[in-house]
Amino acid sequence: MPVADVYVHYVNKVERKDRTEAELIKVITWLTGFDSKTLKNHLKKQTTFKEFFKAAKIHPNAKLITGSICGVKIAEIEDPLMKKIRYMDKLVDELAKGRPMEKILRSGL
Numbered sequence: 001m002p003v004a005d006v007y008v009h010y011v012n013k014v015e016r017k018d019r020t021e022a023e024l025i026k027v028i029t030w031l032t033g034f035d036s037k038t039l040k041n042h043l044k045k046q047t048t049f050k051e052f053f054k055a056a057k058i059h060p061n062a063k064l065i066t067g068s069i070c071g072v073k074i075a076e077i078e079d080p081l082m083k084k085i086r087y088m089d090k091l092v093d094e095l096a097k098g099r100p101m102e103k104i105l106r107s108g109l
Contacts, residue, residue, distance in 0.1 A: 002046040010092045017096040027091045030105050031084075033057030053084045061106040062087050069093065 014024050025036050033056055034042070042052055062084075066074055069089045077083040094104045 001049060003049055003052045004043040004046055006049075007043055013092060013096050017098065019095050019098075023095055023101065024092065026101070027095055027104055028088065031056075031059055031062060031088055031091060033059065049085055050081060053081055056084070058084060058087075059106075064106045065090050 010024055011021050015021065025039060028034070029036060029039055032039070032052075042055075047055075065087045067090060068074070069086045072086070074083065074086050074090060077086055091104055095101075
């Protein structure tokens, strides 16, 4: 499945909660190590999640992302690709819920 297919839902989710696409991009680029241009290229090329995360350099503090997403505890996810996808889902959820950006990006921890 292409990341772009889910990205549009991420944008809708955060904008419904008065957050911006720019904030969404900041969260995704923090997690993946991509700059915004590279992220947009992946979206335009319809890159699959597998290819997307294979090219990513996951932030070292991503391991600090905890909790549950869709009823599944992130710590219990064994598949590395699924764990990275759920990291991104969790960050988007936190953004949509109004959590401060410095906490979402695990800075100061």
